[in-house]
Amino acid sequence: MIPSFKKFNSRFNFAFIDENTKREIRRKLLKAICLPGYQVPYSSPEMPIARGWGTGGLHVTLSVIGKDDVFKIIDQGSDASVNACNLRDFVHRVTHCRVTFDTHAATLIQTRHRIPEEQLNDGQILVFQVPQPEPLRAVERYETKTREMHGEADYARMWVSLYEAFVRYGDIMQGAGYPVMVNGRYIMSPSPIPRWDVPNLHQSDCLYLFGAGREKRLYAIPPHTDVVPLEFDDVKFRIEQFPGIRCSLSGTGGAFMDELYNDLGHFRHVINDSDFLDKLVEHKTRPQQWSNKYLQQVLDEMNANPDLES
Amino acid sequence: MTRETSYDEIFDAQAHFRLIMDSMARPGKLNVLNGVSVQPPGSLNRASALIGLALLNADVSFFAAQNADAIGTYFTANTASRPAPAAEADFLFLQGLDHPQGLEQAKSGTLTYPDTSAFIVIDVAHLSLTRDQITGPMLQLQLSGPGVDGQQTVFVAGLNDALLTTLREKNVEYPLGVDSILTDQNDRILCIPRSNRFVVGGL
Numbered sequence: 001m002i003p004s005f006k007k008f009n010s011r012f013n014f015a016f017i018d019e020n021t022k023r024e025i026r027r028k029l030l031k032a033i034c035l036p037g038y039q040v041p042y043s044s045p046e047m048p049i050a051r052g053w054g055t056g057g058l059h060v061t062l063s064v065i066g067k068d069d070v071f072k073i074i075d076q077g078s079d080a081s082v083n084a085c086n087l088r089d090f091v092h093r094v095t096h097c098r099v100t101f102d103t104h105a106a107t108l109i110q111t112r113h114r115i116p117e118e119q120l121n122d123g124q125i126l127v128f129q130v131p132q133p134e135p136l137r138a139v140e141r142y143e144t145k146t147r148e149m150h151g152e153a154d155y156a157r158m159w160v161s162l163y164e165a166f167v168r169y170g171d172i173m174q175g176a177g178y179p180v181m182v183n184g185r186y187i188m189s190p191s192p193i194p195r196w197d198v199p200n201l202h203q204s205d206c207l208y209l210f211g212a213g214r215e216k217r218l219y220a221i222p223p224h225t226d227v228v229p230l231e232f233d234d235v236k237f238r239i240e241q242f243p244g245i246r247c248s249l250s251g252t253g254g255a256f257m258d259e260l261y262n263d264l265g266h267f268r269h270v271i272n273d274s275d276f277l278d279k280l281v282e283h284k285t286r287p288q289q290w291s292n293k294y295l296q297q298v299l300d301e302m303n304a305n306p307d308l309e310s
Numbered sequence: 311m312t313r314e315t316s317y318d319e320i321f322d323a324q325a326h327f328r329l330i331m332d333s334m335a336r337p338g339k340l341n342v343l344n345g346v347s348v349q350p351p352g353s354l355n356r357a358s359a360l361i362g363l364a365l366l367n368a369d370v371s372f373f374a375a376q377n378a379d380a381i382g383t384y385f386t387a388n389t390a391s392r393p394a395p396a397a398e399a400d401f402l403f404l405q406g407l408d409h410p411q412g413l414e415q416a417k418s419g420t421l422t423y424p425d426t427s428a429f430i431v432i433d434v435a436h437l438s439l440t441r442d443q444i445t446g447p448m449l450q451l452q453l454s455g456p457g458v459d460g461q462q463t464v465f466v467a468g469l470n471d472a473l474l475t476t477l478r479e480k481n482v483e484y485p486l487g488v489d490s491i492l493t494d495q496n497d498r499i500l501c502i503p504r505s506n507r508f509v510v511g512g513l
Binding site (some may be wrong): 013014015019020022023024027028029031032033034036041064147150151152185186203223224 | 321323324328332364366367370390421422424457484503504505
């Protein structure tokens with residue numbers, strides 16, 4: 001039994017980061033919320049893990065977390081991968097907060113590269129670990145220039161690059177981290193989440209916070225904010241399609257799938273979100289998923305062909 | 311000079327920050343900052359003092375429109391923050407019935423760094439989501455924008471119409487602008503980030 005966290009029984013501060021730096025990060029988070037999609041520079045203090053391994057998400061988590069929070073962390077949809085386990089242990093050790101795998105029970109969720117399959121509600125905060133916060137970096141190398149482009153909402157080169165991808169390859173090739181327009185003003189990188197998750201950023205109930213530790217940037221999407229994936233009138237944004245594919249463990253579809261390979265090179269599909277899969281397999285219930293038109297299309301297609309084998 | 315002894319700079323600051331963040335992410339949602347009996351100088355709402363204690367430190371400066379000496383000493387003693395003129399301060403503590411002069415001068419950031427703008431903390435008499443809880447003259451605010459599902463109506467007593475007009479003028483060139491937090495005498499807070507638009511009706 002671990003005693004509850006008291007001020008003076010530990011050799012480090014509650015939630016590891018010192019109070020001065022927390023205040024700085026908190027002020028920047030408020031500014032980020034006031035400017036949806038805008039990247040706020042921040043101090044990105046030293047952490048016991050290297051920058052680029054989730055420090056940005058950790059800074060945000062540790063600056064907002066309180067004693068009553070229930071913490072969940074996922075890495076590529078899984079509660080059990082190395083990055084998630086180690087960061088969960090760390091956050092638990094420095095805050096003594098309750099931790100959970102249950103998406104619905106969590107009040108604060110840190111994530112790497114996925115949004116949970118289960119819909120989040122207005123009492124929850126989702127914190128993203130972001131490797132590259134600048135969506136324009138592929139078309140402009142210099143930070144001073146991209147800042148100007150954002151300031152002037154000069155996104156012509158971004159549109160040209162999408163157009164060129166279409167001309168060369170017949171489609172917009174961006175898979176993970178599909179660029180989005182937030183609140184009609186800033187183009188933002190949603191961190192490398194699959195296209196499957198991108199529509200869930202639009203008009204959500206929960207608050208999204210993004211931390212890029214190595215690049216020293218914070219940004220946010222408040223609830224009920226317009227988030228539109230970049231698309232053309234005649235070339236539309238699409239999510240990943242899994243036509244006729246069923247999860248080999250739960251026998252169902254309509255969720256983002258992993259391909260698992262065996263030694264012979266054969267592969268099978270498994271639902272990527274581990275908590276969603278657990279609930280399907282163990283509790284025989286399908287948790288409430290997000291509602292967006294792209295997912296609805298997939299579910300309609302699945303329900304029209306219920307007999308397909310995995 | 312009052313040194314706050316009952317304020318816990320770790321856990322009270324965290325709890326209050328979460329409430330401020332919740333209100334900022336959901337404009338029109340009133341949250342109550344309570345649980346601590348701080349003794350701010352006169353002419354500063356307790357919730358405004360708690361906002362200062364939660365967010366100020368030596369890295370930022372503040373401006374107080376009224377009773378500047380007492381408020382200046384209070385925040386300097388408790389947060390190590392420093393007073394500054396309105397045009398340079400990161401936090402402005404204003405009174406709802408004041409002349410909007412301080413607000414006119416507040417920093418609104420630059421196009422490349424719009425986050426270098428000021429936070430405005432405004433003391434009003436009463437905030438409410440329903441009209442019948444306020445007696446006397448009041449303003450009706452209709453908020454819309456990011457964080458608001460459709461529209462949200464809030465009733466405010468003890469707020470100068472001119473202050474809101476100035477606030478709207480400050481925020482007309484989004485993303486430039488200021489982000490405001492209104493506090494009332496019952497420790498409630500209401501946030502109006504610059505991303506929101508509001509319509510005012512007098513009652």
